[in-house]
Amino acid sequence: MTATDAHIANEPSPDAGPTAAVQPALSIGNVSHSYGPRRALIDVNFTVAPASFTALLGLNGAGKSTLFSLVTRLFGIQNGQIKIFGHDISRTPGEALRLMGVVFQPRTLDLDLSLTQNLLYHAALHGISRREARTRSAEVLGRIGLADRAASKVRDLSGGQMRRLEIARALLHRPRLLLLDEATVGLDVKARADILDHVRQLVTEQGIGVLWATHLFDEIMPGDDLVVLHQGRMLAHGPMSRVITDAGAQDVNTAFMRLTGTATLTGKPPT
Amino acid sequence: MSSTTVTPERSGFSLSEYIVCLNGIVWREALRFLHQRERFVSALVRPLVWLFIFAAGFRQVLGISIIPPYETYILYEVYIAPGLMAMIQLFNGMQSSLSMVYDREMGNMRTLLVSPLPRGYLLFCKLLAGTAVSLLQVYAFLLIAWFWDITPPTIGYLTVLPALVLSGLMLGALGMLISASIKQLENFAGVMNFVIFPMFFASSALYPLWRVQEGSPMLYYVCQCNPFTHAVELIRFALYGKMNWVSLAVVGGCTVVFMIGAILAYDPSRGLVRRGPGGGEA
Numbered sequence: 001m002t003a004t005d006a007h008i009a010n011e012p013s014p015d016a017g018p019t020a021a022v023q024p025a026l027s028i029g030n031v032s033h034s035y036g037p038r039r040a041l042i043d044v045n046f047t048v049a050p051a052s053f054t055a056l057l058g059l060n061g062a063g064k065s066t067l068f069s070l071v072t073r074l075f076g077i078q079n080g081q082i083k084i085f086g087h088d089i090s091r092t093p094g095e096a097l098r099l100m101g102v103v104f105q106p107r108t109l110d111l112d113l114s115l116t117q118n119l120l121y122h123a124a125l126h127g128i129s130r131r132e133a134r135t136r137s138a139e140v141l142g143r144i145g146l147a148d149r150a151a152s153k154v155r156d157l158s159g160g161q162m163r164r165l166e167i168a169r170a171l172l173h174r175p176r177l178l179l180l181d182e183a184t185v186g187l188d189v190k191a192r193a194d195i196l197d198h199v200r201q202l203v204t205e206q207g208i209g210v211l212w213a214t215h216l217f218d219e220i221m222p223g224d225d226l227v228v229l230h231q232g233r234m235l236a237h238g239p240m241s242r243v244i245t246d247a248g249a250q251d252v253n254t255a256f257m258r259l260t261g262t263a264t265l266t267g268k269p270p271t
Numbered sequence: 272m273s274s275t276t277v278t279p280e281r282s283g284f285s286l287s288e289y290i291v292c293l294n295g296i297v298w299r300e301a302l303r304f305l306h307q308r309e310r311f312v313s314a315l316v317r318p319l320v321w322l323f324i325f326a327a328g329f330r331q332v333l334g335i336s337i338i339p340p341y342e343t344y345i346l347y348e349v350y351i352a353p354g355l356m357a358m359i360q361l362f363n364g365m366q367s368s369l370s371m372v373y374d375r376e377m378g379n380m381r382t383l384l385v386s387p388l389p390r391g392y393l394l395f396c397k398l399l400a401g402t403a404v405s406l407l408q409v410y411a412f413l414l415i416a417w418f419w420d421i422t423p424p425t426i427g428y429l430t431v432l433p434a435l436v437l438s439g440l441m442l443g444a445l446g447m448l449i450s451a452s453i454k455q456l457e458n459f460a461g462v463m464n465f466v467i468f469p470m471f472f473a474s475s476a477l478y479p480l481w482r483v484q485e486g487s488p489m490l491y492y493v494c495q496c497n498p499f500t501h502a503v504e505l506i507r508f509a510l511y512g513k514m515n516w517v518s519l520a521v522v523g524g525c526t527v528v529f530m531i532g533a534i535l536a537y538d539p540s541r542g543l544v545r546r547g548p549g550g551g552e553a
Contacts, residue, residue: 110379113303126288
């Protein structure tokens with residue numbers, strides 16, 4: 001399978017409207033981005049289906065964070081198109097961003113505010129009334145096991161607890177797509193596993209589409225969709241088993257090494 | 272799979288959502304301000320040092336003739352009070368922009384910028400929040416200054432409020448525009464030196480412009496072109512229940528220009544600053 005084949009396999013119907021049931025949660029179409037002369041992303045194409053877990057796998061510097069910045073409209077799109085449930089992020093950013101929750105790689109919590117205050121601030125940025133925000137905050141804090149720490153300052157939390165809080169915050173406005181950029185970096189094994197389990201539960205129980213950027217192979221499970229990004233190019237996209245088979249490998253680790261090894265030698269995706 | 276948490280799709284935002292957002296941003300700025308008591312104290316100490324020490328020392332050196340809006344001879348302390356009020360707002364505006372650069376480096380700014388509400392509106396809310404904080408500082412200064420015989424007419428405390436809001440918005444917008452063009456926190460100190468001190472000293476904050484004109488006609492024209500001069504004069508006149516229309520026009524115009532510049536600078540598709548990976552982004 002080539003990267004293009006995989007993209008076509010996941011392409012939504014051209015007739016599908018923004019509210020159609022088959023609409024992908026996230027659609028990345030021919031996206032390229034440069035920092036001056038350096039090309040950070042080159043013709044990236046893939047989709048994330050609703051209620052699916054898609055791992056965006058790439059080494060440091062592969063372009064994962066740039067892609068996240070484009071999807072979340074922190075950067076303007078230079079080439080290509082990004083849609084969230086059919087809403088173009090450039091044309092209708094409000095509608096698109098409303099359907100999306102984001103956990104960035106660096107911590108984005110206000111350390112001097114309490115857990116509840118951080119959540120209430122996020123809710124306000126989404127126009128959620130104070131009363132509703134309080135209800136939802138209590139609910140999500142209970143769900144992540146931090147209800148008893150609601151009034152504590154965020155700086156008193158552990159790294160894993162902060163990440164859980166960030167995920168809870170990203171879900172506060174009830175998005176249908178969740179983006180996580182290397183959300184487990186710097187966490188211990190147990191905290192990593194807990195967060196990964198929690199996110200996978202969101203997929204199965206709440207039908208949220210998840211794009212999980214990582215460079216850790218052990219975070220990918222059979223049944224996940226996989227996007228391999230290397231030096232700004234998308235090398236493969238599809239169900240994990242198919243990516244492994246197409247790469248002629250036994251496991252995702254070897255598949256990744258083969259795919260990226262080829263790319264390093266030729267500078268082009270394998271065909 | 273349950274669908275209980277799915278938000279129904281809708282377009283646009285209601286007025287109440289805009290108001291909730293504004294309240295939330297102002298509330299967060301106020302909380303941060305309360306948590307940083309040193310910031311409040313230092314914001315007050317700076318103008319008070321000028322008032323208690325500098326003005327006392329220069330009282331006998333700098334004579335002030337009767338100039339509008341004053342109807343009689345005044346003490347030098349009375350003259351520089353509006354300039355010090357504007358100075359509080361100038362420092363607050365730059366402090367807010369410093370915190371924006373810090374938030375950007377620490378990642379907090381992303382929370383704001385990925386909100387679905389229009390980015391221009393979010394930045395305006397941030398600006399209003401910073402201005403609200405500066406108002407608290409200015410009125411605290413006026414309270415202390417009252418014990419130092421800085422006693423404008425009672426109505427002046429009310430009439431100066433719109434002038435303070437407008438000048439606070441202008442200086443905050445300028446700070447926001449500057450913050451958009453700064454890539455790293457370390458670069459900020461230099462900008463402060465190139466912005467705050469020239470703006471403050473080349474203005475009517477410390478000495479009347481007729482005095483400046485006597486000393487240096489060139490500096491006089493520089494002061495006239497300085498928006499901070501007009502912020503000071505707007506506050507000075509408003510504190511005595513009067514209006515300086517020229518200053519109002521300049522401050523209003525500069526506010527609009529700086530605000531549009533800041534919004535453009537933070538617009539991802541038209542940013543003035545080409546942002547790179549690794550934290551340099553807005």
